[in-house]
Amino acid sequence: MQVTIEAVSGVARRLNVSVPTSRINEQFEARLKRTAKTVKINGFRPGKVPVNVVRREYGAGIYQEVVNDTIRDAVFEAIQQEKINAVGMPNIEKVENKDDALVFEATVEIYPEVDVNGFTDLEIERKTTEIKDADVDIMIENLQKQRQTWADTKGMAKKDMQVTFDFEGTIDGEKFEGGSAEDFKLVLGSGRMIPGFEDGIIGMKKGEEKVIDVTFPEDYQAENLAGKAAQFTITVKKVEKPQLPEIDAEFLQVFGLSEEDGVEKLKADVRKNMEREVKSGLRNQVKQAAFDALVAANEIEVPNAMVAQEIDRQRQQMVQQFTQQFGAQGAKAFDSSVLPDELFKEQAEKSVKLGVLVSKVLQDAKLEVDQERVKSFIEDMASSYEDPTEVIEYFSTDKQQREQIESVVLEDQVVDHILASAKVTEKEVSYQDLLAEQQARQQG
Incomplete structure (x- = not known):
């Protein structure tokens, strides 16, 4: 041959x-x-x-x-x-x-043969933050809001209040499907309704009726309503204001604390959890910044076959997320095959390029997973559980779980290797801004 x-x-x-x-x-x-x-x-x-x-x-x-x-x-x-x-x-x-x-x-x-450019010209921003007492207070207030109750009020409906009302909508004087409901509950400011709807209810009182004018967004999911002007007749039946629970023995018990522990122990525990989240959030932020800089500085061509495999992986990941959110029956009704490759292609190409570059960095730097860092990673993660020893045992002995953690730690080692030579600038941000950025990244 x-x-x-x-x-x-x-x-x-x-x-x-x-x-x-x-x-x-x-x-x-x-x-x-x-x-x-x-x-x-x-x-x-x-x-x-x-x-x-x-x-x-x-x-x-x-x-x-x-x-x-x-x-x-x-x-x-x-x-x-x-x-x-x-x-x-x-x-x-x-x-x-x-x-x-x-x-x-x-x-x-x-498989691409690449030479990774040096890291000295990479400009990477590393964010830092400090958890203040006010941040802890906000977090505890959020915990209270998760368990809040509602109390009737004769006053006007305001933002964050819950309103129970009937509504009937018309377009050009004609009713339309899905345009009416009775005893509908809505927390004002939640953004559940189309623009202008909630604003029209603010200021109303129990027993009051009002007609509001709104316009459906151009990209509204129901095409027959998109972009159309509508009128809604609103009849308010109840206005309720939120009531936060007292931080008493019953409230503390929910978090495994006694009345003797008191609010200071609750604050200490909340701060500890926040610090753990901050540590993880900052690590993910600088990792993303370093990897983005690495990809931007190294223009490489990647095989279509690798991109296609990554598209399939991301499509399956979307199905898994859909299953977690809507259950097995919801996922069964979700046909992932209708999702076009173009929906995933840009991110898939970037992911493949990053994988190739990281592999080359590992090879050139002769990096191997640091088992001490793996141990520390597992212990830190386990500390948030009721029985850390059991969690440490699980992640230390389960081969698949340990390999996943080793992969994360090895990525962290690559980031440290890059940062050691790159131009790193630090930017202090508030805890609230860091949290918002982290949530946006997860949703994106």
């Missing part, structure tokens, strides 16, 4: 392969004989069918099978012979018989 190689692009090679016809003929004859021992043909006993009869009846099909198998085997032999680091399946073209040989072309994508 003869093989020649030419570069089609930075990540694609064309193999010109020539296989002697004698190799195909030998395999063809051998397969005819094997077939003659098993094939059933009327007039012949099993295993006694003459080869020439098999040749006449099945020869064309068997020969094509041999050719297909030969091409498949020859491609992988050529890849191995030429030490090609292939990704994805080869694309076979121009198959023909020529000068006592079967010749064909096979285009195969290869």
Whole structure:
């Protein structure tokens, strides 16, 4: 077998392969004989069918099978012979018989060979934050809000109050589907309704009726309503103001504390959890900044096969998130196949480029996972659980879970390696801004 190689692009090679016809003929004859021992043909006993009869009846099909198998085997032999680091399946073209040989072309994508630029020109922003007493107070207030109750008020409806009302909507004087409801509950300021709807209710009192004018957004999910002006008749039945629970023995018990522990112990525990979240958030922020800078400074070409695999992975990840949010039945109704590749392509290409670059950094720097950092990572994560020892045991002994943590730690080591040479500037941000940024990143 003869093989020649030419570069089609930075990540694609064309193999010109020539296989002697004698190799195909030998395999063809051998397969005819094997077939003659098993094939059933009327007039012949099993295993006694003459080869020439098999040749006449099945020869064309068997020969094509041999050719297909030969091409498949020859491609992988050529890849191995030429030490090609292939990704994805080869694309076979121009198959023909020529000068006592079967010749064909096979285009195969290869793993990118890259040289990572130095890190000294990378500009990376590392954010820092300090948890203030006011941040802790806000967090405790949020915990109270999660358990708040509602109390009737005769006053006007304001933001953060809950209003129970009936509404009936019309467009050009005609009612429309989904435009009316009774005893509808709404916390003003929650943003659940179309723009202008909640603003129209603010200031109303129990028993009051009012007509408000609103316009459906141009991108509203119901196309028959998108961009249209509507009127809603609002009848308020109840206005309630929020009541936060007292930080008493019952409230403290929810968080595993006694009345003797008091609010100061609650604040200390809340601060500890916030510090843990901040540590994780800052680590993720600087990791993202470092990786973004790394990708931006190294323009590389990546194989379509790797991008396609990453698109499939991200699509499956979306299905998993959908399952977690809406349950198995909701996920079953969600057809991920309708999601176009273009929806994932940009992020998939960036992810593949980053993976290639990080692998090269690991190789060049000869970095290996620091088991002490893995141990510290597991202990820090376990500290937020009621029984840290059990959690440490689980993540230390479960092979799959430990490998995932080792992967995260190794990424952190790559980031530290980059930061050691890069131009790093620090920017102090408030805890609230850091939290908002982290939530936006998770939603995006």
